[in-house]
Amino acid sequence: MFTKKELLNKGIKLMLYALPLMFIGPSVIYNAFINKKNMWHYLVLAVGVFLCFLAVYFLFKGIKNVTDSLFNNER
Template sequence: MPLNKQLLDKGIKYMLYALPLMFIGPSVIYNAFINKQNVWHYLVLAFGIAFCFLAVYFMFKGIKTLTDALFHHDK
């Protein structure tokens, strides 16, 4: 079973993009809830939620790319 190394590298890169976002997103959301008296509360909360959604997106895209590379799905 041949392995598509370029597609595998692309999938690993997506997973590596998601890794820091998985830690940054919840930390920013926590910071937003701690500082509710600040006027920037909703903006910081929106950025934290966006980071979490980006982490989920990159994880799904990375897993899909990895499975395409491993099981040789042609597009």
């Protein structure tokens, strides 16, 4: 069983992009809920939610690339 190393490296790289976003996104959301009296509350909350969705997207895309490279799935 041979692996496609380029696709495997791309998948691992995408999962490494998702790792810091998994911590930054919830921290930004927490900061938005702490500072409710600030006028930037909704903007900071929207940025935090966007970062969380971006982390989930990168994680699923990376897992898909890793599994495609391991099981020789043709695209």
